[in-house]
Amino acid sequence: MVGSVARGRIMAQILAKHPRELGFGHWRWQRISAVATLGLMLYFTYLVASMGSLDYSAAMAFVAAPQHAVALAILVIAGLFHAALGVQMIIEDYIPLASGRLALVTIARGVFAIAAMASLVSVGMIAGLI
Amino acid sequence: MALWLVALAAGAAVFNPVADAMQHPLGQLVVFGYSLALVYHGLNGIRHLMWDLRIGLEIKQVYQSGYLVLGLTFLVTAALWLAV
Numbered sequence: 001m002v003g004s005v006a007r008g009r010i011m012a013q014i015l016a017k018h019p020r021e022l023g024f025g026h027w028r029w030q031r032i033s034a035v036a037t038l039g040l041m042l043y044f045t046y047l048v049a050s051m052g053s054l055d056y057s058a059a060m061a062f063v064a065a066p067q068h069a070v071a072l073a074i075l076v077i078a079g080l081f082h083a084a085l086g087v088q089m090i091i092e093d094y095i096p097l098a099s100g101r102l103a104l105v106t107i108a109r110g111v112f113a114i115a116a117m118a119s120l121v122s123v124g125m126i127a128g129l130i
Numbered sequence: 131m132a133l134w135l136v137a138l139a140a141g142a143a144v145f146n147p148v149a150d151a152m153q154h155p156l157g158q159l160v161v162f163g164y165s166l167a168l169v170y171h172g173l174n175g176i177r178h179l180m181w182d183l184r185i186g187l188e189i190k191q192v193y194q195s196g197y198l199v200l201g202l203t204f205l206v207t208a209a210l211w212l213a214v
């Protein structure tokens with residue numbers, strides 16, 4: 001049986017060797033992005049619900065307004081970051097893979113990164129910044 | 131969301147079909163389901179953050195907050211759609 005002091009020392013050694021492999025960073029960032037997105041959640045859901053009733057010129061005017069452009073940009077960054085972490089967790093916990101897990105996680109991250117980039121560029125274009 | 135923004139930036143010719151699809155009853159059903167899932171995820175996220183703060187970890191409280199989240203999800207989603 002390993003005592004708690006010895007266990008702590010072993011954990012410290014693992015952490016020194018593989019600083020990213022304990023998953024604490026993932027857990028922490030998942031919560032940070034969750035709290036960051038939480039405040040924008042009602043706003044976003046309201047926007048999703050009203051999307052159908054906005055025509056082209058109304059939608060352009062809405063997104064181009066500085067307060068909405070900034071809110072959407074934060075939402076895209078924090079929300080898709082949170083989504084990427086969540087999908088990584090689903091892959092790691094629920095897809096039984098002997099190999100290729102890292103590749104799958106990387107692909108998922110790439111998809112979310114592209115979606116985030118495309119959204120940010122779009123908001124920039126609509127707001128007349130690009 | 132990303133699709134909607136990209137379509138909007140691409141111009142009216144691309145945006146209008148997307149908006150039409152969203153206004154179609156089936157599109158509205160999809161959007162409504164999405165909003166329902168978002169509200170549930172947000173409320174249950176609060177529940178999870180409370181657990182992280184060691185609040186409500188008794189099995190009875192876990193059940194209570196679960197039903198509370200479920201009920202609030204429908205109330206909040208209905209309120210949002212009525213407000214739109």
